[in-house]
Amino acid sequence: MVRFFLKQVMSGLLLTVVVTAVTFTLVFSDGSGIARRVLGTNATEEQVTAKVHELGLDQPVVVQYGKWLSGLVRGDLGASYFTGEPVGAMLTTRVPVTLAIVTIALLLTLILSVLLGVTAAVRGGWLDQLLQVVGIVGASIPNFVIAIALIFTFAIAVPLFPATGYVSPDVDPAGWARSLVLPVMAVLIGSIAGSAQQFRGAVIDVLRQDFVRTLRSRGISERAVIFRHVLRNAAAPGMTILSIQTIALLGGVVLIERIFAMPGMGLLANSSALQGDIPAVMGCVLFTIVVVVVVNLLVDLLAGWLNPKARLS
Amino acid sequence: MVEIDRRAFGKGMLGLGFGAILLGAAGCTSQGSSTSKGGGSKVLTLAIDDEPGSFDPAKVSSGGSVVQLWQACFDTLLRYEADGTIVPNAAESFTFNDDKTALTLKLRSGTIFTDGAAVDAEAVKASLEHMKSGGGSDSSRLADVTVTVQDPLTVVLTTPKSKGLLPMFLCLAPGIISSPASHTAADLATNPVGSGPYRLDAAATTSGDTWTFVRNERYWNTAAYPYDKVVIRLMTDITARLNALKSGQVNAAPITSQTKAEAVGSGLRVLEHAVNWAGLFLADQQGKKIRALGNVKVRQAINMVFDRAAIVKGLFQGNGAVTNQIFSNVSEAYLPDLVESYPYDVGRAKELMAQAGFADGFEFDLPTITGMDAANPIIVQQLAELNIKVNQVKVAMNQAFQEILAGKYPIVYMTLESRTPLWDIIQAVVPEAIWNLGHVADPALQPLLDRAQTATGEEAKQNAQAINRFLVEQAWFCPWALPTNLYATDSSTTASTYLGSDTPYLTSFRQA
Numbered sequence A: 001m002v003r004f005f006l007k008q009v010m011s012g013l014l015l016t017v018v019v020t021a022v023t024f025t026l027v028f029s030d031g032s033g034i035a036r037r038v039l040g041t042n043a044t045e046e047q048v049t050a051k052v053h054e055l056g057l058d059q060p061v062v063v064q065y066g067k068w069l070s071g072l073v074r075g076d077l078g079a080s081y082f083t084g085e086p087v088g089a090m091l092t093t094r095v096p097v098t099l100a101i102v103t104i105a106l107l108l109t110l111i112l113s114v115l116l117g118v119t120a121a122v123r124g125g126w127l128d129q130l131l132q133v134v135g136i137v138g139a140s141i142p143n144f145v146i147a148i149a150l151i152f153t154f155a156i157a158v159p160l161f162p163a164t165g166y167v168s169p170d171v172d173p174a175g176w177a178r179s180l181v182l183p184v185m186a187v188l189i190g191s192i193a194g195s196a197q198q199f200r201g202a203v204i205d206v207l208r209q210d211f212v213r214t215l216r217s218r219g220i221s222e223r224a225v226i227f228r229h230v231l232r233n234a235a236a237p238g239m240t241i242l243s244i245q246t247i248a249l250l251g252g253v254v255l256i257e258r259i260f261a262m263p264g265m266g267l268l269a270n271s272s273a274l275q276g277d278i279p280a281v282m283g284c285v286l287f288t289i290v291v292v293v294v295v296n297l298l299v300d301l302l303a304g305w306l307n308p309k310a311r312l313s
Numbered sequence B: 001m002v003e004i005d006r007r008a009f010g011k012g013m014l015g016l017g018f019g020a021i022l023l024g025a026a027g028c029t030s031q032g033s034s035t036s037k038g039g040g041s042k043v044l045t046l047a048i049d050d051e052p053g054s055f056d057p058a059k060v061s062s063g064g065s066v067v068q069l070w071q072a073c074f075d076t077l078l079r080y081e082a083d084g085t086i087v088p089n090a091a092e093s094f095t096f097n098d099d100k101t102a103l104t105l106k107l108r109s110g111t112i113f114t115d116g117a118a119v120d121a122e123a124v125k126a127s128l129e130h131m132k133s134g135g136g137s138d139s140s141r142l143a144d145v146t147v148t149v150q151d152p153l154t155v156v157l158t159t160p161k162s163k164g165l166l167p168m169f170l171c172l173a174p175g176i177i178s179s180p181a182s183h184t185a186a187d188l189a190t191n192p193v194g195s196g197p198y199r200l201d202a203a204a205t206t207s208g209d210t211w212t213f214v215r216n217e218r219y220w221n222t223a224a225y226p227y228d229k230v231v232i233r234l235m236t237d238i239t240a241r242l243n244a245l246k247s248g249q250v251n252a253a254p255i256t257s258q259t260k261a262e263a264v265g266s267g268l269r270v271l272e273h274a275v276n277w278a279g280l281f282l283a284d285q286q287g288k289k290i291r292a293l294g295n296v297k298v299r300q301a302i303n304m305v306f307d308r309a310a311i312v313k314g315l316f317q318g319n320g321a322v323t324n325q326i327f328s329n330v331s332e333a334y335l336p337d338l339v340e341s342y343p344y345d346v347g348r349a350k351e352l353m354a355q356a357g358f359a360d361g362f363e364f365d366l367p368t369i370t371g372m373d374a375a376n377p378i379i380v381q382q383l384a385e386l387n388i389k390v391n392q393v394k395v396a397m398n399q400a401f402q403e404i405l406a407g408k409y410p411i412v413y414m415t416l417e418s419r420t421p422l423w424d425i426i427q428a429v430v431p432e433a434i435w436n437l438g439h440v441a442d443p444a445l446q447p448l449l450d451r452a453q454t455a456t457g458e459e460a461k462q463n464a465q466a467i468n469r470f471l472v473e474q475a476w477f478c479p480w481a482l483p484t485n486l487y488a489t490d491s492s493t494t495a496s497t498y499l500g501s502d503t504p505y506l507t508s509f510r511q512a
Helices: A002-027 A031-039 A045-054 A061-073 A087-123 A125-140 A143-157 A173-207 A210-217 A222-259 A265-275 A278-306 B006-028 B067-073 B121-133 B180-184 B238-246 B257-265 B296-304 B308-315 B336-341 B346-356 B376-384 B397-405 B421-428 B446-454 B457-473
Strands: B041-048 B078-080 B086-088 B091-096 B102-107 B146-151 B154-158 B198-200 B210-215 B229-234 B252-254 B269-274 B276-282 B320-322 B363-368 B389-394 B411-417 B477-489
Touching: A002 A061, A002 A278, A031 A045, A087 A125, A087 A173, A087 A222, A087 A265, A087 A278, A125 A173, A143 A173, A143 A222, A143 B238, A173 A222, A210 A222, A222 A265, A222 A278, A222 B238, A265 A278, B041 B067, B041 B238, B067 B198, B067 B210, B067 B229, B086 B091, B102 B121, B121 B146, B121 B154, B121 B180, B238 B252, B238 B257, B257 B269, B257 B477, B276 B296, B296 B346, B296 B477, B308 B320, B308 B376, B308 B477, B336 B457, B363 B376, B363 B397, B363 B411, B376 B389, B411 B421, B421 B446, B421 B457, B446 B457
Parallel strands: B041 B229, B041 B252, B363 B389
Antiparallel strands: B078 B086, B091 B102, B102 B154, B146 B154, B198 B210, B210 B229, B252 B477, B269 B477, B276 B411, B276 B477, B320 B477
């Protein structure tokens, strides 16, 4: 298990280096363009040249990347070109917002989609058909449409939750919970719809296998067969879907953060990319990679823990 | 199908249901009162639709909703009223010499910046010079200005040539005064040190999302700002702004023509006025890139191929007025008798193209910014009537303006604000104007442009109208419409529209 863990960590680190290196090469290739955007439209050529030098954009991209990477190791992600604010500090205020939405949505997705998927697979009949129809409908409605409907219903018509904004848990824990309810629900519906179908399929596949029949013939209770054996074997494909859902959630929250005016990573990535604030863009890229790598690692570990065969593959 | 333990399953579902009820119950508690009042103090909460880059006075913008951010913490030397009349502000008086080359400003005594430094002539000089050298979009407005300190409370701004628009510039970003010590501070972009009606409360501010300003008790004119606290929230999405308005989270926000009906239906007050003209800049009037554009008949033909009434109805949802002039319809320069100069007449337009010898049309690149390309189908379709082929070139937002201002494209679709006649002339007509994209100088027009700098009263009006007539007859531009700018406030808040500004200025907000 330790070897398996180390292997996953190493591949995650390699992925981080490769993706950041490629992104860095793409975004840092136009030094004078970056400097001109920072200085404004009326900057003179002399000012642009001085800015390029000041920001170190006249150095080879490999050298610039090396500096960024060494800064990263020291915990220094540079500073915004426009506000001078350290990128680390910018992420500190933004990451909790996005992570709160994604983590809560992911946990609820895991719990609810396993429950719904297992129920549909095991009970079959009208319940299975209903869940499938609901699943297809849920997956086909864009989450921003769901968000607008939720806001209209639960923030304007019946004002239970705030229509926009994010409250820090340090300031008001109850307000924090309230500010997250609608955004989480908006991303949750599509996420559950997709995942529950996959869990259902995985459980049905395992239920058809010979060993399930053998277990039943030995007189083991149906509950033990399902929760101790079937779920364990269905874990690997189910978990893979969850890791894919994480990436989809990270993409989906960009729009959700806009609609709910929440100061998360999605808005930061969007505005910094439009502005050309490259250090902030790199911070956002790094955050996304780290989340994807960590979630994949956790999913692999969980699948490996639940089913030792998965560790070998 | 197999059976699982129904009781266990039932318990699980019950637990989930209970959890959901708990979550809902958390939400059922009070949502937080309206932001208009809190704890007895008056709070104004505004939404802005554009990301502010920096609090560095040299980098702030004179237009857009972001002006409310810097108006909260910085004072300007002069100020203009809703109708464009320029009045004293941080400078208690100002005098302009007859040839508009020397502007003398007399400052108020006893005012200070929030760091305790005095607002004096040296600080004003430092502020204006910081703006000049800062490289921001407004720096060119002061490029030829020399600042001389006459005494501790008097500065004289001189220019080598007449600069009649200088007082107007000093009402906007170029007129911001800020503490000289802050110009070299590391936190210049995030920590504004001004002498405005409010100061930034850093502890209650989340950079890039929410800015909280508390009253600056030392401000010289606190009576003009009735709110004790101003909170400004960034909401780039119109759905978010409208929902925040409807649910009472913000008091005022910019809206769009698509959302006007919903705003009105929700009981919001909607402020409407014309700010911009929308249409084509026929930038290559000298025919350097496209020979045909050097011919006035071709430019007139282009003006006749667009159905302006249909454009107002379709592109602007009926919120606007047709025009063929770059001066707004409330401007002294506007000429109602010219409106019918270029009626929608494709047949006549084709005849003009043929007379000019360009019946086969031409081909050009049109810069296209994703999300700002709603007019493109109209341009492509209508110019095709004249055999003009439009190549839509995708340009990133952050590159587009640099390329457009550098004169890369012969024809550009844009919207441009219209303020006073002189403003519009200096912005888009004089050879060195930013929006005279080809920097065209016409000897027949130049005397009128020179006169515009110094003329006042009736002479200024007649001169501006003569310039307008020249521009329309020579078809320098192809304006289509004056789209109505929309801004909404809740029922407890009032605000005023300002000439040429798409956002009500902070000083105009009041409780209803």
